Amino acid sequence: MAQTLVQKIIARASGQSHVAPGAMVSCKIDLVMAHDGSGPQRWASQLKELNAEVWDTSKIVLITDHYVPPADQESAAILKLTRDFAKAHGIYQFHDMQGICHVVLPEYGYLKPGMFACGGDSHSPTGGAFGCYMAGYGWTDIAAMVITGDTWTIVPETIRVNLSGGFADCVAAKDVMLLLCRELGMDNSFKVVEYGGGLVADLSVQERMVLTNMAAELGCETGIIEADQKTLDHIRAHGGHVDDDALEWRSDRDAPYEAVHDFHISTLEPQVAAPHSPSNSGPVSAHVGQRIDQCYIGACTGAKLEDLHMAARILKGRQVSPETRLLVAPASALTTKHAVADGTLQILLEAGVVMLPTGCGACAGLGAGVLAAGEVCMSSTNRNFKGRMGHKDSDVYLGSPYTVAATAVAGRIADPREILADAPAHPQGAVS
Amino acid sequence: MTGRAWVYGDEINTDLLAPGYCLRLPIEELAPHCLEALDPDFAGGVRQGDIFVAGDNLGLGSAREHAPGALLTLGIKVVLAKSFARIFYRNAINLGLPALFFAHAHEITMGDEMDVDPVAGMVRNVTTGKQYQVNSIPPHLMAIIEDGGLMAHLKKRLAS
Numbered sequence: 211m212a213q214t215l216v217q218k219i220i221a222r223a224s225g226q227s228h229v230a231p232g233a234m235v236s237c238k239i240d241l242v243m244a245h246d247g248s249g250p251q252r253w254a255s256q257l258k259e260l261n262a263e264v265w266d267t268s269k270i271v272l273i274t275d276h277y278v279p280p281a282d283q284e285s286a287a288i289l290k291l292t293r294d295f296a297k298a299h300g301i302y303q304f305h306d307m308q309g310i311c312h313v314v315l316p317e318y319g320y321l322k323p324g325m326f327a328c329g330g331d332s333h334s335p336t337g338g339a340f341g342c343y344m345a346g347y348g349w350t351d352i353a354a355m356v357i358t359g360d361t362w363t364i365v366p367e368t369i370r371v372n373l374s375g376g377f378a379d380c381v382a383a384k385d386v387m388l389l390l391c392r393e394l395g396m397d398n399s400f401k402v403v404e405y406g407g408g409l410v411a412d413l414s415v416q417e418r419m420v421l422t423n424m425a426a427e428l429g430c431e432t433g434i435i436e437a438d439q440k441t442l443d444h445i446r447a448h449g450g451h452v453d454d455d456a457l458e459w460r461s462d463r464d465a466p467y468e469a470v471h472d473f474h475i476s477t478l479e480p481q482v483a484a485p486h487s488p489s490n491s492g493p494v495s496a497h498v499g500q501r502i503d504q505c506y507i508g509a510c511t512g513a514k515l516e517d518l519h520m521a522a523r524i525l526k527g528r529q530v531s532p533e534t535r536l537l538v539a540p541a542s543a544l545t546t547k548h549a550v551a552d553g554t555l556q557i558l559l560e561a562g563v564v565m566l567p568t569g570c571g572a573c574a575g576l577g578a579g580v581l582a583a584g585e586v587c588m589s590s591t592n593r594n595f596k597g598r599m600g601h602k603d604s605d606v607y608l609g610s611p612y613t614v615a616a617t618a619v620a621g622r623i624a625d626p627r628e629i630l631a632d633a634p635a636h637p638q639g640a641v642s
Numbered sequence: 643m644t645g646r647a648w649v650y651g652d653e654i655n656t657d658l659l660a661p662g663y664c665l666r667l668p669i670e671e672l673a674p675h676c677l678e679a680l681d682p683d684f685a686g687g688v689r690q691g692d693i694f695v696a697g698d699n700l701g702l703g704s705a706r707e708h709a710p711g712a713l714l715t716l717g718i719k720v721v722l723a724k725s726f727a728r729i730f731y732r733n734a735i736n737l738g739l740p741a742l743f744f745a746h747a748h749e750i751t752m753g754d755e756m757d758v759d760p761v762a763g764m765v766r767n768v769t770t771g772k773q774y775q776v777n778s779i780p781p782h783l784m785a786i787i788e789d790g791g792l793m794a795h796l797k798k799r800l801a802s
């Protein structure tokens with residue numbers, strides 16, 4: 211019987227040849243990821259209480275990103291507990307302050323097509339860019355998984371989203387997701403979105419990760435993209451071992467999708483989501499001129515190397531307006547390293563950005579860069595719910611790194627195409 | 643279980659239920675901030691046994707368990723919503739908080755007296771006298787709730 215890719219993965223993980231949407235099944239887990247917020251601070255007492263041990267350290271990846279670097283004693287205590295636990299329990303796949311969990315996982319080649327992976331964070335669907343099932347769970351679920359190695363799931367329906375065409379100038383995967391949040395809504399709970407089509411085939415792996423990351427904003431259990439040669443090359447280049455037959459993890463040709471949506475992207479303009487929902491989106495032109503106190507390029511969604519490249523393209527030879535400020539928190543230590551090596555960081559610094567440490571930081575209102583009452587932010591992150599990035603009476607607009615950088619230059623929401631149309635104020639790279 | 647209804651609309655997200663600036667606090671200290679950006683009277687007004695009613699996509703957003711945890715800590719005994727975000731739904735069950743899909747949430751008014759039986763799938767609005775039949779919680783999940791949450795359930799599983 212024909213199945214979608216996610217059905218096939220769940221069937222394999224639950225020891226069956228076929229599973230039907232709606233069925234409740236028990237799955238063996240290939241990989242559990244937790245961060246400082248969903249990790250040992252939540253498990254330690256549970257393990258003690260149950261007198262249990264962690265099930266298989268080779269299948270657990272632990273990452274600190276939410277409370278790093280610690281801004282207060284509570285955060286420092288959480289990090290200490292996490293490190294102590296990793297040491298005491300032999301959790302060797304531990305990445306301390308090396309970046310945001312969803313970005314760090316593929317940097318070490320952990321994710322492979324066909325895996326059934328679970329993450330202690332709502333943006334775990336990001337992992338689906340590597341052809342695996344990876345959904346988000348709360349910490350009690352994660353604690354139970356760390357002890358037993360299994361979990362229950364209700365086999366989800368799959369929605370197929372075909373993206374065709376290419377990007378117009380200054381348009382990126384982020385803009386596609388703001389469009390989809392508006393068109394498909396945010397209430398696709400207990401469903402999976404599978405992305406495909408010519409545009410997805412052409413996209414880089416990092417841009418694909420934006421599509422799967424923001425499957426969370428569609429309310430989907432996860433997002434997934436069938437692996438291709440580009441996926442395998444990426445995994446191998448990052449130290450993961452994967453066989454060529456991993457490409458066989460695909461949906462059947464006549465797979466039973468719950469719905470199929472086709473979007474032609476060539477005419478899509480840069481998008482902006484206004485407060486307080488990613489679905490409250492439309493073309494940037496609707497918001498041009500809006501006052502912005504802070505611009506933020508950060509998060510698992512919007513601060514990977516290619517995101518910094520987008521920002522640098524706008525900022526090269528230009529300056530951040532004194533009307534606003536631009537904070538940049540690269541998504542990982544590796545991102546920063548590459549951005550130094552290829553000159554991107556130099557461009558950002560010369561434009562007057564404020565560099566922040568790698569981590570979740572302002573994205574979840576947890577660390578450096580939070581907003582005061584009445585402040586308005588333009589952000590490359592994924593969520594703009596009320597109070598998300600600081601005070602409950604602050605506002606967040608969402609856009610691509612192009613649009614955030616353009617806004618920083620203009621001091622107000624701006625269309626990146628218009629900023630690029632104006633020649634830089636001074637010759638490129640001539641700032642001393 | 644009977645209690646007064648607290649009724650809210652669609653897309654009540656986890657940043658509203660458990661604001662980021664409170665996440666480092668113990669749940670007892672976070673709970674008074676639950677929904678403060680939406681309804682400052684909620685957290686202070688809830689009594690033990692009250693019932694939370696919402697529209698579509700309750701709990702969308704983060705995986706933070708503080709969201710159902712805050713409701714539970716304030717005294718909410720059951721949550722009814724037209725639909726739930728998946729992680730919120732799992733988290734509620736895992737904490738032992740029954741969560742029922744309730745298509746008629748819009749027919750409930752703030753403060754209505756309600757009577758809910760999650761096993762039978764019975765929802766009664768005592769104030770209006772109207773009774774509804776909803777899908778009961780699947781037995782596998784009800785077993786988790788009846789044991790007092792996933793950890794207590796697991797303790798039983800490991801002991802047997």
Ligand code: SF4
Pocket residue numbers: 275310311312331333508509510511569570573574591592
């Ligand atoms: S960067 Fe933001 S969205 Fe991404 S994992 Fe961290 S808090 Fe969550």
